Amino acid sequence: MSATPELRHLRAFVTVAEELSFSRAARRLHIAQQALSSQIRQMEKGLEVQLFQRTTRKVELTQAGRTLLAHALPILKSFDIACEQTRRAYSGEIGQLSIAYTPTVAAEALPKLMLEMHRQHPDVSMRACEMWQAESVAAVDEGRFDIGFARCPKIRGDLECVSIREEPLGIVLGSAHPLASTDIVRVADLADETLTIWPRSLSPGFYDRVVEALRAHRFDGPIHEFENLGSGVLFSDTAARVKVAECRAFSVAFPRQYESLPPGYVWRALEPAPTVPLHMFWKRAGGATVSKLVAVARHVSRRELWMAPEPRGDDGSLVAAPGTGTKGALRALPDA
Template sequence: MASSFMDFRRLSCFVAVVEQKSFRAAALKLHISQPPLTRHVQMLEESLGVQLLVRSAAGVEPTAAGQLFFEEARNLLALAQQAGERVKLAGQGRIGRLDVGVFGSAVLGAIPKIVRAFRERLPNVEVVLHSLDRAAQLKALRERRIDVGFNRFFTEEPDLAWEVIQTEPMSVVVPERHPLAKRASLSLAELAREPLVLYPRAPRPGFIDYLMRLFHDRGLTPQRVQEVDDVLTAAALVASNLGLSLVTESGRSLSIPGIVHVPLAPADRATVALCIIHRRFDDAAIPRAFVEVARSLGQAATEADRPGKRRRSR
């Protein structure tokens, strides 16, 4: 039975039908006629002994078993494609490929610098970035779909290793015409009296929870908090005069008219850690070299971001 349902052509047909919610649309996507595509899916169901698809008013949808098989089949196809690409790279004389999980505001600052430095060191390695939240990064690392990941908050995992490579100071994003925009610094007590726009809504616990702890540790409760998905949306709402926000150093690189960045008051200054994570027992040369580059640049960036070396910017 294994040889029957592991036919990658059948898997591709099944995945296309689920994604397109239609046999006809899937056939068009795969550039084949509909009858053989339908037969491939039927043979897949026969070899597995379960019904994978049902028709509904919304189109073709997977059964519970079909949804599970869809996720596994998509992973298998991705792994097969990745294997083929790596063999092709080797045949072309290129050294290899590094898949990196990234997220949120860090793609605006630290991560591009690390990738650029790594490519200067190993120019024949292809670096592919994948936008994944923390949970998705952990899953992708275990499934070997990425080699390293970046995020801000990790807990101990027996099979994964992580380390802080950089700490970033935070600043307040203020509407340009707001009375507080001309201040040299702002305290958390002052922010607690203003409407706040915080991010991201998920995953939790995360950056929002960290910020709320900063307030609560000082006996403060923010007046009103609006949660949004990302730093760009938060900055846009600040520019629209809907509140204030807090961003890391990476987020300061957003060029949005109508906002200014004001440092936190010295007594309230706080930093947020940027972490790199990888498989604990993976001694592959390329991921190891990338971690070394990230660690080196992270140390230099943290030194540069120490108080007294930063300027207030608009």
Template sequence: MDLRHLRYFVAVAEEGAFRRAARRLQIAQPPLSQAIRQLELELGVPLLIRSTRGVELTTAGAQLVEHAREILSRVEDAISAVRQETASGFLRVGLVGGMLAAAELTGPILQSFQMAHPKLQLSLCELNFAEQTEPLARGAVDVAIVRPPYHDRRIDMFPVLGEPRELFVSTRHPLSTADEVRVDDILDEPMLDMSRAPAEWSAFWLLDELRDGPAPGHGRIDAVTVHEFELALALRRGALTVAASVPRLAPNPMLVGIPLRDASPSMIAVARRRGDRRIAVTEFIRHAGVICRLQHDLVPDAVLP
């Protein structure tokens, strides 16, 4: 039996009408009616007497609603007890790029999760771009906010938000005064060769997937952090695409970000070791997704997965 159907049935019984129950549950009326019919078919008895005035409980419905309330109450108690019991101890959270990991939502995710789980001690670890998944795989961190694309069979990833990309260049670059650029306009531009970053990840930021071959190079760099990339760009002719939040949250007077209107977004994901279903890890992933859905407007032009 689906607990959701029981929750729907209790709402209809208490509201006395499908329309009011649908409004309370914040769902459309047809799927609510369908769920109640499925429940009646599963039990083999009618639960409601429908009329133009609303609905009334049958004898079977009156019996079920009391049991359903008790079941739902016990489920909520169980969930609360498990969360309080297990959401204590120590959780190591990796953040690629530090507080840039989830753009403007990094702080809200961490702060609200800590408030929801005050007994759980968070330990934060900054991850660089070359090793976003390795610390997870070897157990150095429990969960991480990362920036795909990465394909690592040892890791599960859960996208939570996307944001636009910009072209990041020196203020001396010929394109530095442009209001915006399009991908086709920059495919022949020299890009910095990120030699230490994984090939798949580097190809995304250098737009290699949109060319017949790799980007025109302008020197290899060993940069693996935002600040190292900024230093390299400030001294060279090359360019990079970056998440649009980087120029906002890590400004550099020697660099400028130019909106890149038709590039695919940079996705933010929460990652865990494959199959790691510890409750603290699962709760962090769930919580990050909720915060991104509720507060995505804090990240300009954000897109939900």
């Protein structure tokens, strides 16, 4: 009864077939010639064929040997590729990443991160899905997504979280609004205006950060939450859009978020300008591919100078950022 050769036998056979010399093949394989001859005999016995014609002067392949060589070469090549791909997958050089992100991240930050990730690791495929902050945290915590990007997320479970960007927040006004005549609007001048913003239940961390920052500078107006959620931006909600256009409300936005506003709307900077951090978060046991994206995000953050200096008091101590309850814990970008 014939037996299937082991992979080591197949590699030994191919080496002898390529060298047509047992002594040279043994040196190439770093084994004794006697051990190599024994492996070939075992292979011939198991297959019940003769693979080589041996004389004292030369070694030649038989027809059976030539047939086996034609099949053995692609088998060994495929196995070597499989081993290399396995090592690369383990190190995070290849694989798949699923990314959860909130609406305001799509304007600039996420495209830059994904572009750099593709440049450094072209064999990692990425799938990105927009969702609200609360949902994105749950998606990563439950393992449905590998990594998330959101503003001031309320972190839970076994998640790592780090800030990669501090971005100033501005406002969107109707172009006929009295405050639209200046390039910079003082927060105090918004004291009695209506703020229109997405529901707190969907993005509690961002909502709290924005409202607390405005309240800290005398804003005391009513808050209107979006009714039509759409993609989470102002112009997906008809009621909010009309309120702003008619100068009955204002909304908040980052500089790049509304670079091309439709007629009737303007973006204005705030004084003082509240900064809102962008965080990335992932499970502690996220794997090598996640670690690659984390490293890329750190690299892009430093290259683009995304991080503002941490706020410090007169005595040099860290000052708690509004809405976080922590003194710089999520603001600093740790070294890789």
